[in-house]
Amino acid sequence: MSTDKKPLSAKARAVGERIGSLRDFLEFLEENGQCITWTDEIMPEPDVRNIAVAAGRDSMNGPAVIFNNIAGYPGKKLVLGVHGSFTNLALLLGHPKGTTIKELFYDIISRWGDDKPLLDFIEPDAAPVNENRLTDNFNLYDLLPLYRINEYDGGFYIGKANVVSRDPRDPDNFGKQNVGIYRIQVQAPGEFTLLSVPAHDMGRHIMAAEQDNVPLKIAVMLGNHPAMCMFAATPVGYDESEFAYASQMMGSPLRLTKSNNGMDILADSEMIIEAELMNGVRSFEGPFGEFPGSYSGVRKIPRFKVTAISHRNDPIFENIYIGRGWTEHDTLIGLNTSAPIYAQLTKDFPEVVAVNALYQHGLTGIISVKNRFAGFAKSVAMRALGTPHGTMYLKNLIMVDDDVDPFDLNEVMWALSTRTRAEDTIVIPNMPMIPIDPAAEIAGKGHRLIIDATSFMPPDKLGSDSKIVTPPAGPEIDEIAKVIQLLQNGGQL
Amino acid sequence: MSTCPRCQAAEEKIRAEHKGLNAQGELVWTIFHCNACEFTWRDSEPASTIDYNKREAFFRVDPEKPYPVIMPPAQYKK
Ligand SMILES: [Zn+2]
Numbered sequence: 001m002s003t004d005k006k007p008l009s010a011k012a013r014a015v016g017e018r019i020g021s022l023r024d025f026l027e028f029l030e031e032n033g034q035c036i037t038w039t040d041e042i043m044p045e046p047d048v049r050n051i052a053v054a055a056g057r058d059s060m061n062g063p064a065v066i067f068n069n070i071a072g073y074p075g076k077k078l079v080l081g082v083h084g085s086f087t088n089l090a091l092l093l094g095h096p097k098g099t100t101i102k103e104l105f106y107d108i109i110s111r112w113g114d115d116k117p118l119l120d121f122i123e124p125d126a127a128p129v130n131e132n133r134l135t136d137n138f139n140l141y142d143l144l145p146l147y148r149i150n151e152y153d154g155g156f157y158i159g160k161a162n163v164v165s166r167d168p169r170d171p172d173n174f175g176k177q178n179v180g181i182y183r184i185q186v187q188a189p190g191e192f193t194l195l196s197v198p199a200h201d202m203g204r205h206i207m208a209a210e211q212d213n214v215p216l217k218i219a220v221m222l223g224n225h226p227a228m229c230m231f232a233a234t235p236v237g238y239d240e241s242e243f244a245y246a247s248q249m250m251g252s253p254l255r256l257t258k259s260n261n262g263m264d265i266l267a268d269s270e271m272i273i274e275a276e277l278m279n280g281v282r283s284f285e286g287p288f289g290e291f292p293g294s295y296s297g298v299r300k301i302p303r304f305k306v307t308a309i310s311h312r313n314d315p316i317f318e319n320i321y322i323g324r325g326w327t328e329h330d331t332l333i334g335l336n337t338s339a340p341i342y343a344q345l346t347k348d349f350p351e352v353v354a355v356n357a358l359y360q361h362g363l364t365g366i367i368s369v370k371n372r373f374a375g376f377a378k379s380v381a382m383r384a385l386g387t388p389h390g391t392m393y394l395k396n397l398i399m400v401d402d403d404v405d406p407f408d409l410n411e412v413m414w415a416l417s418t419r420t421r422a423e424d425t426i427v428i429p430n431m432p433m434i435p436i437d438p439a440a441e442i443a444g445k446g447h448r449l450i451i452d453a454t455s456f457m458p459p460d461k462l463g464s465d466s467k468i469v470t471p472p473a474g475p476e477i478d479e480i481a482k483v484i485q486l487l488q489n490g491g492q493l
Numbered sequence: 494m495s496t497c498p499r500c501q502a503a504e505e506k507i508r509a510e511h512k513g514l515n516a517q518g519e520l521v522w523t524i525f526h527c528n529a530c531e532f533t534w535r536d537s538e539p540a541s542t543i544d545y546n547k548r549e550a551f552f553r554v555d556p557e558k559p560y561p562v563i564m565p566p567a568q569y570k571k
Contacts, residue, residue: 044522045538071537072513072521141511141524148535151542152552154499155526155533187531189510198564210566280566284531287552298554301563 006110008251012094016252021128021268022223022318025092026064026079032097034088035064043071044147052080052321052328059326061087061097066316073145077316082226083332084321092226093249098485100478101335101407105354108335109342111251114236117244118253127257127267134309138190143271143309144222144317146186150289154298157288158184160320161273162221162232163194164263165202168209177264178202179232179242184220185285190306192275193285194218195299201238206302209277216277218304219263223270223318225254234336235389260308270318271311275304292360293324294438325360334358337389341365344387349380356406362393363437366406369399369454377454378426385428385448392434396449403473404453415453418468424452498543500554502529530554 008016019025029035038051048067055065062085067078083089090099093107124130140146146156161184167176178201185193196202202218209216221228227246236245243264247254255267261274282300290296322329334357341362342355349369356366369380377399384390384397400406400415426449433446440446456462483493495504510524510533522537532554540547 043537044535045542072515074514074516139511148538148542151539152549154531156524186533188526195563203564207564207566210564282562282565284554284556284560295552297560299561299563 008111009094013251015092015094016250019092019226019250020255021225021266022079022082022270022316023268025082025226026066026316029064029082029088029091032091033063034061034085034091034097035066037066037068039069041069041071042067044073044145046151048078048080048147049149049151049321053323055081056084056321056327059085059331061085064088067145070145070147075314076145077314078145078147079223079316079318080321081328082318083229084328085331089230089331089335098482101356101358102354102405105335105338105342105356105407108249109339111249112245112339112343113248114240114244116248117241118247118251119243120253120255122255122257122267124257124260127255128312129257129265129267129269129272130310131313132311138306138309140186140192140273140306141189143311143315146317149319149321150295150323152295153288154284154286155185155187158186158192158220158222158319159322160222160229160318162224162228162266163202164219164221164259164265165205165216166263167205168212168214168216171262173239174264175239175241176201177241178205178238179221179228181229181233183288185288187283187303191278191303192306193283193301193303195285195288195301204238206277210279213279215279217261217263217307218275218277219259219261219265220273220275221265221269221271222273223312223316224266225250225268228254228266229332230336233333235340259310269312270315271309273306274308274310275306278303278305289323290436291322291325291327291329292363292436292438294436296436330358330360333361337362337393341384341387341389341394345380345384348383351376351402352380353402354406355384357389357394358407362389364396364398365390365394366398366400366412368402368404368406370402371454371457374457374460375452377452378424378450381426381450381452385431385450392432394448395433395437395446396451398451399454401454412453416451419455420451420453426450426452496545497527497530497532498534498545498548499532499552500527500530500556501545502527502556529556 064081182194227250231242231246256264257267259265281303283303285301286298287295320328338355338357345352351370353368381397404411404415428448431448435443506529510526512523513521522535524535526533534543
């Protein structure tokens, strides 16, 4: 994606330099009216869940919510919705409120890559995350204000941890060190289960450690730099570093240090839980309300034992509401899911304009493309299904023309209404599919749907009333729309 | 606390994990964990989560039943 690289704006650089941690970002969000504090006393259940869902309803402008008065957790702080709206992401990238999703998409593409990592290494003694260190008598139920995210979850989940592990067969390889978000269920005061599958980098590390009967040590990072969470949830290559991607996206250095068990970790995170795989042990885990909006069922999965905990003074527990969409999960990973599909498609098809894979991790995708010849969009759709993410996720694909913004559903619906012929709908049965699609008849298999909503060109036949009105469009109109919004919000020209 | 809200395991299978106190040191709630099905709950939760009869039957767990094992290791024993 390097061809699209542009230097960062002065504002983006200034924000990148200012934000070195979750705390910095919360302060910045608060200054911009995008972070509120819930000071009334609440119960862990069902109040946290209720407030998180209500705050998350506005996917464009919803705020992060800090809780500082949870019954039974005096003095403890919890924050949800840090990545819960596109405005919060816009602020992180140095844009003003009112930035469109499409503008964010192009900005992320221009920053994407790991060829220019900006990483500063500092001594563990100087790292804020090491202000406090525990080496025994761990009690996660006491250290973190834990709660049940959805009512039938099997227990209390840590849903937004960034977990660092190293390939036990190549432990000195920085690139093969993986940072990922894996759901963690607390199973005892000092033990937890962590869900990964063989296709994940972490799954590979677990299998290798058990086969070779060597220890697998991990570092669970909680309350992290906001760019880290976006890349920990993004599938990058097995030998690519998520730290490198996150730092390049911000255009300013991330501060790393070493955990006591040998992982590279963020020096400014709120808490690091060091842990070790209990080789050969599997425990009941789940159900858990997952991103398609359905519960994934009970399974027996690997279990870890806490070996040490470091944390800042008054640590903030950052968690996520996940369940039936729209949720923070969709905002957190949506653009970073769309960007690599766009990159892979434009290699072969420069006519692809934009990719919207925001919905449920790309279970529905919308691609805008300039038709090179009649039927061309269908060829692009087939290629999209063959991308690494598309192979397992792109279930429904809507193809629109280059004059349709795939992030503007009003425009997409217009294209569906006016440019779709039912015979341009393709169903490909019995394709591979992520196992947690609630519509699946057999977990792991599914049918793909392509709707070609692009316009026709010769040799397609056309009716007589096919001439489209050309309303004013483009950057000039976008600018006017922003001025109108500004005036409406009491601003001045 | 009598039995597990999810699998109805008997009291001896249940362990008290943690007591939540308020700033004055008074007990607010207690977290329990079932050793049979690994369910964790807080006694202050709504009945729809912690009352066996009010929970949706779909979410009951029978620890004796075989559940899928993720990445079964060579040395794995039930
Ligand atoms: Zn039970």
